[in-house]
Amino acid sequence: MPPEIRVEGLSVWYDRHHALKQVSLEVAPGEVLALIGPSGCGKSTFLRTLNRLLEEGGRARISGRVFLGDADIYDAAADIPDLRRRVGMVFQAPNPFPFSIFDNVAYGPRLQGVTDRQALRRIVERSLQQAALWDEVRGKLRRSALTLSGGQQQRLCIARALAVEPEVLLMDEPTASLDPMSTTKIEELVAALRGRYTIVMVTHNLRQAARISDRTAFFAEGTLIEVGPTRQMFTAPLDPRTEQYLTGRYES
Amino acid sequence: MRDWTHGGLARGLLAATALIFLVAGLGLVAALFLGAWRFLGEPSALSNLFGDFWDPLRNRYGVLPFIVGSVVVTLGALVMAVPLALGVAVTLAEQRTAGMKDFAVRALTVLTAVPSVIFGWWGLQMVVPWVRARVGGPGFSLLAAGIVLALMVLPTFSLFFFQSLERVPQSLREGSAALGATPDQTLWRVAFRAAMPGLTNGLLVGVARALGETMAVQMVIGGQTALPSSLTSPGATLTTQIITDMTVFPPGTRGHAVLDIMALLLMLGMYVLVRLAERWGSVS
Numbered sequence: 253m254p255p256e257i258r259v260e261g262l263s264v265w266y267d268r269h270h271a272l273k274q275v276s277l278e279v280a281p282g283e284v285l286a287l288i289g290p291s292g293c294g295k296s297t298f299l300r301t302l303n304r305l306l307e308e309g310g311r312a313r314i315s316g317r318v319f320l321g322d323a324d325i326y327d328a329a330a331d332i333p334d335l336r337r338r339v340g341m342v343f344q345a346p347n348p349f350p351f352s353i354f355d356n357v358a359y360g361p362r363l364q365g366v367t368d369r370q371a372l373r374r375i376v377e378r379s380l381q382q383a384a385l386w387d388e389v390r391g392k393l394r395r396s397a398l399t400l401s402g403g404q405q406q407r408l409c410i411a412r413a414l415a416v417e418p419e420v421l422l423m424d425e426p427t428a429s430l431d432p433m434s435t436t437k438i439e440e441l442v443a444a445l446r447g448r449y450t451i452v453m454v455t456h457n458l459r460q461a462a463r464i465s466d467r468t469a470f471f472a473e474g475t476l477i478e479v480g481p482t483r484q485m486f487t488a489p490l491d492p493r494t495e496q497y498l499t500g501r502y503e504s
Numbered sequence: 505m506r507d508w509t510h511g512g513l514a515r516g517l518l519a520a521t522a523l524i525f526l527v528a529g530l531g532l533v534a535a536l537f538l539g540a541w542r543f544l545g546e547p548s549a550l551s552n553l554f555g556d557f558w559d560p561l562r563n564r565y566g567v568l569p570f571i572v573g574s575v576v577v578t579l580g581a582l583v584m585a586v587p588l589a590l591g592v593a594v595t596l597a598e599q600r601t602a603g604m605k606d607f608a609v610r611a612l613t614v615l616t617a618v619p620s621v622i623f624g625w626w627g628l629q630m631v632v633p634w635v636r637a638r639v640g641g642p643g644f645s646l647l648a649a650g651i652v653l654a655l656m657v658l659p660t661f662s663l664f665f666f667q668s669l670e671r672v673p674q675s676l677r678e679g680s681a682a683l684g685a686t687p688d689q690t691l692w693r694v695a696f697r698a699a700m701p702g703l704t705n706g707l708l709v710g711v712a713r714a715l716g717e718t719m720a721v722q723m724v725i726g727g728q729t730a731l732p733s734s735l736t737s738p739g740a741t742l743t744t745q746i747i748t749d750m751t752v753f754p755p756g757t758r759g760h761a762v763l764d765i766m767a768l769l770l771m772l773g774m775y776v777l778v779r780l781a782e783r784w785g786s787v788s
Binding site: 337349363 | 600673675676677678679680681682683684685686689693694697698
């Protein structure tokens with residue numbers, strides 16, 4: 253059973269800019285939560301606080317608490333590499349390493365110290381199958397990942413994330429740079445992964461949010477405006493700003 | 505009326521430039537080859553040439569000591585400079601403040617522009633006495649030349665290495681970090697690997713610079729024409745021997761023909777390096 257995520261009073265500043273204001277939110281185990289909102293509303297920032305990737309840039313200041321299961325990931329004693337093994341991430345643009353397909357997927361397990369070739373091969377095959385890429389790349393695992401199409405690269409990145417057996421999957425507009433066919437494949441994939449992983453996904457595509465998420469959260473100007481079951485959000489939102497955004501009339 | 509408006513001028517200039525390159529480049533090789541032929545045409549020229557003894561008065565023209573000198577000095581410089589340069593490059597690439605990076609890049613660029621005679625001068629005053637004090641002998645040695653060269657190519661290596669590390673996309677570093685890699689793991693397993701074409705390229709350019717360097721080496725190597733017996737014995741390289749004997753052998757003499765051959769050998773070495781740089785340095 254994947255863990256739940258509980259966010260309490262989370263704020264983020266970039267220098268003087270207050271990017272995220274007192275966000276509190278819960279994500280239930282195994283659900284798909286969609287984050288929607290206008291550009292610059294803080295949803296990607298929020299996503300990157302969940303695996304502490306925001307700190308890589310070195311500019312962000314963060315306050316508040318984020319619980320993964322029972323543990324506060326911002327605790328001083330928290331093990332960041334272990335956190336990121338448990339919380340996988342897929343980025344907006346596919347970012348495969350310039351290695352072979354096999355080495356891309358095996359990257360995470362190798363970091364954990366897996367060196368046995370048989371074990372690695374099993375992990376790679378399983379992960380590629382889970383990411384619905386196996387049939388397209390079997391027998392070609394030694395080829396450079398950069399020879400794959402954009403959609404295949406993104407599924408490879410998903411396989412790479414799944415290879416370390418995470419419990420949570422963060423997706424930052426995973427289909428933003430893909431064509432409709434590849435987008436459909438990714439969406440089907442997310443539907444297949446639902447339940448096994450807790451999935452938090454940023455998307456600009458409202459139909460996509462409606463299609464694949466269990467619940468939806470609407471952000472605007474760094475504030476969480478509203479979060480609720482997707483069906484209810486799209487049919488009867490509680491906040492007028494949500495309705496304005498969904499009908500294309502929201503102006504930040 | 506010539507057609508100057510539709511790229512006629514550009515095409516003309518391009519053709520002229522290409523011709524100049526062709527004439528200058530091929531002309532140089534042809535001139536060296538013609539000069540070298542006087543010696544190469546002799547019977548048993550090659551066995552004389554690849555002998556290990558250089559004594560023109562006794563008709564011995566073995567260039568092996570100089571080939572060995574060139575290779576040893578260049579390798580020595582690499583062994584010292586490459587790890588240091590990688591250290592400099594990594595330190596800079598991991599800096600988060602742009603100001604520090606800019607300053608360091610400027611400083612390194614200035615250092616690459618320091619004339620080699622100044623490095624040689626410095627070697628003469630610092631490195632040669634140091635070697636003399638440490639191991640005895642004259643101090644002028646392959647080792648001294650290697651140290652001076654290492655210092656000289658260090659900024660070049662550092663700049664090239666730094667720039668190829670900087671070109672590794674941030675998205676790859678983030679992708680690695682997001683999989684639970686520590687900064688060290690990301691550096692070793694992703695950044696270096698992704699930067700490898702650029703690193704190789706920089707390495708080969710630096711090697712070419714070290715191999716071709718003359719003045720700084722000439723000032724500290726001692727100019728001995730026998731096969732060097734150790735790192736700390738004096739020696740000579742292909743380049744320094746050419747400059748030493750240039751005035752001794754006027755054009756037309758056999759000695760001059762051998763200098764032409766040495767120049768050809770150098771050019772061949774450079775050509776191989778450039779080809780390697782193209783092959784391994786290209787982005788895969």
